[in-house]
Structures are given as structure tokens and as C-alpha cells.
Amino acid sequence: MLLTRIVEQVERTAAVVKGLSQFAAGKTPYRVATDVVQVVRHAMGLISLDLRARQVSIDVESDTDLPRLDVDPIQIEQIIVNLTRNSLDALQESTVGQREIVIGIHRDGDSAVDISVADSGPGIPESCFEQVFNPFVTTKEEGLGMGLAISRTIAEANGGRLFVAHERGGNTVFHLKLPLQIGETPIP
Numbered sequence: 001m002l003l004t005r006i007v008e009q010v011e012r013t014a015a016v017v018k019g020l021s022q023f024a025a026g027k028t029p030y031r032v033a034t035d036v037v038q039v040v041r042h043a044m045g046l047i048s049l050d051l052r053a054r055q056v057s058i059d060v061e062s063d064t065d066l067p068r069l070d071v072d073p074i075q076i077e078q079i080i081v082n083l084t085r086n087s088l089d090a091l092q093e094s095t096v097g098q099r100e101i102v103i104g105i106h107r108d109g110d111s112a113v114d115i116s117v118a119d120s121g122p123g124i125p126e127s128c129f130e131q132v133f134n135p136f137v138t139t140k141e142e143g144l145g146m147g148l149a150i151s152r153t154i155a156e157a158n159g160g161r162l163f164v165a166h167e168r169g170g171n172t173v174f175h176l177k178l179p180l181q182i183g184e185t186p187i188p
């Protein structure tokens with residue numbers, strides 16, 4: 001049946017693009033001792049024009065004694081840029097209240113650092129909350145739906161995890177958890 005064939009084609013295309021994105025994202029990470037606060041600041045520099053144009057303020061809150069992490073700084077920066085751009089898009093849609101993005105960089109127990117990106121936008125529609133990390137899932141007219149899929153692939157290639165949580169007050173917060181090595185020394 002024609003419809004079955006179309007579905008098969010679409011599924012195959014999805015698999016190919018998923019592979020492509022993993023290739024694009026998954027160039028073996030070049031892991032070096034990385035100051036993730038610096039990485040976040042650098043990412044902010046990359047999108048500073050967008051921030052100003054859209055009248056959005058970003059607040060970066062970080063612990064002071066974070067150790068360096070064994071990750072690829074460029075890849076981690078790519079995740080931060082993707083998440084922040086999504087927040088900017090979300091804030092574009094909200095007409096009420098202040099437009100704010102908060103990035104937190106905090107130690108998470110003995111084994112990880114948590115980088116969170118939260119915005120005061122409308123949140124992810126309930127209907128696609130479970131799917132947002134799948135390729136091609138987008139609610140935007142011009143969206144590709146690849147940003148989160150690629151970002152999760154990169155996070156995992158760096159030994160980390162990327163997920164989204166509903167938090168108090170209904171805000172949507174993305175968390176990137178990156179592993180700490182035992183016995184690491186704090187950044188001076």
C-alpha cells in the first residue's frame with residue numbers, strides 16, 4: 001500500500017538524519033580540563049546581539065569553587081547556545097511579565113556539575129513534553145527540531161546527561177549534568 005511505503009520512507013529518512021546529526025554532533029569530543037563558567041560566558045558572547053535585540057536579560061549564577069571538567073568546551077558551548085536560543089524563542093511568544101533567562105552552574109553532590117537553563121516563557125506544550133528530544137519535533141513554523149536531539153547526543157558523548165524538568169511554579173528548566181572526576185582541584 002502506498003501509505004505504508006510513504007511511512008517507511010519517512011522512517012528511513014528520520015534514521016538517516018538522526019545518524020547525520022550524531023555524526024555532526026559526535027565528532028569524538030576533544031576533552032580537556034574545562035572551566036564551564038568560562039564556556040557559558042563565551043556562549044553568552046555569541047548570542048549577545050540577539051539578547052539585546054530581543055530585550056532579554058540573562059542572569060548567570062555560579063558556584064565559586066567549581067573544578068574544571070573533562071569535556072569538549074566547544075561542544076558544551078554548542079549545547080548552551082542551543083538551549084539559550086530556545087529560551088529566546090520561547091520568550092518571544094510571551095507577552096506578559098519580564099523576559100528573563102537564568103543560567104545556574106552548581107555543583108551537584110560529589111559526582112556532577114549541573115548547568116541549568118530556565119526561562120520565564122510559556123513552557124513546553126504538554127502534548128510534546130515527552131518528545132522534545134526526538135529529531136524533527138518542533139512547534140515552530142521555521143523550526144528544524146534538531147537542536148535538542150543534537151544537544152542530547154553531544155551531552156552523552158561527553159559523559160553527561162541532558163533532560164528537562166517541570167519545576168515549582170510551572171517553569172520549564174533544562175539541566176545539563178556533567179560528571180566530576182575524583183580528586184579534581186578547584187580552579188584557582
Ligand SMILES: Nc1ncnc2c1ncn2[C@@H]1O[C@H](COP(=O)(O)OP(=O)(O)O)[C@@H](O)[C@H]1O
Nearest residue numbers: 086090123124132138139143144145146147148
Ligand atoms: N525553553 C523552551 N520553552 C518552551 N518550549 C521549548 C523550549 N525549548 C524547547 N522547546 C520545545 O522543544 C521543541 C524542540 O526544540 P529544538 O529541538 O531546539 O528544535 P527547534 O528549536 O528547531 O524547534 C521546540 O520547538 C519547542 O516546542
Ligand SMILES: [Mg+2]
Nearest residue numbers: 082086147148
Ligand atoms: Mg532549537
